[in-house]
Amino acid sequence: MTQCVHWRRVPLDLLRQARERSPSGHADPAVRCQLSEHRTGDHYGFLDDAEYATASWLRWSGDEAEPAVLADCPVTSAGTAWEGCCLFYGHGGRHTWDEDRSG
Numbered sequence: 001m002t003q004c005v006h007w008r009r010v011p012l013d014l015l016r017q018a019r020e021r022s023p024s025g026h027a028d029p030a031v032r033c034q035l036s037e038h039r040t041g042d043h044y045g046f047l048d049d050a051e052y053a054t055a056s057w058l059r060w061s062g063d064e065a066e067p068a069v070l071a072d073c074p075v076t077s078a079g080t081a082w083e084g085c086c087l088f089y090g091h092g093g094r095h096t097w098d099e100d101r102s103g
């Protein structure tokens with residue numbers, strides 16, 4: 001799939017929290033939107049895993065950015081190789097395991 005090309009700097013307070021939660025003390029200072037290409041709607045960058053089956057995301061559009069804890073996407077690939085989706089429940093566009101077949 002073609003991934004959205006938008007990046008966003010992580011707000012300092014969120015970055016500090018992510019580093020405190022991370023076992024390695026590392027967190028990326030900028031995140032890339034993990035959705036497939038989209039023209040409308042918010043962008044979502046992955047921050048870190050939260051509790052079981054949820055993850056922390058940074059949601060933004062324009063200058064506004066806010067943290068969001070979202071449930072994992074439960075949809076898995078139907079092919080021979082089982083693959084889970086790396087996005088969140090109810091996301092738009094394609095799942096991360098979906099190949100670009102549009103040509």
Ligand SMILES: [Zn+2]
Nearest residue numbers: 004006033043
């Ligand atoms: Zn995006």
Ligand SMILES: [Zn+2]
Nearest residue numbers: 073085087095
């Ligand atoms: Zn998905």
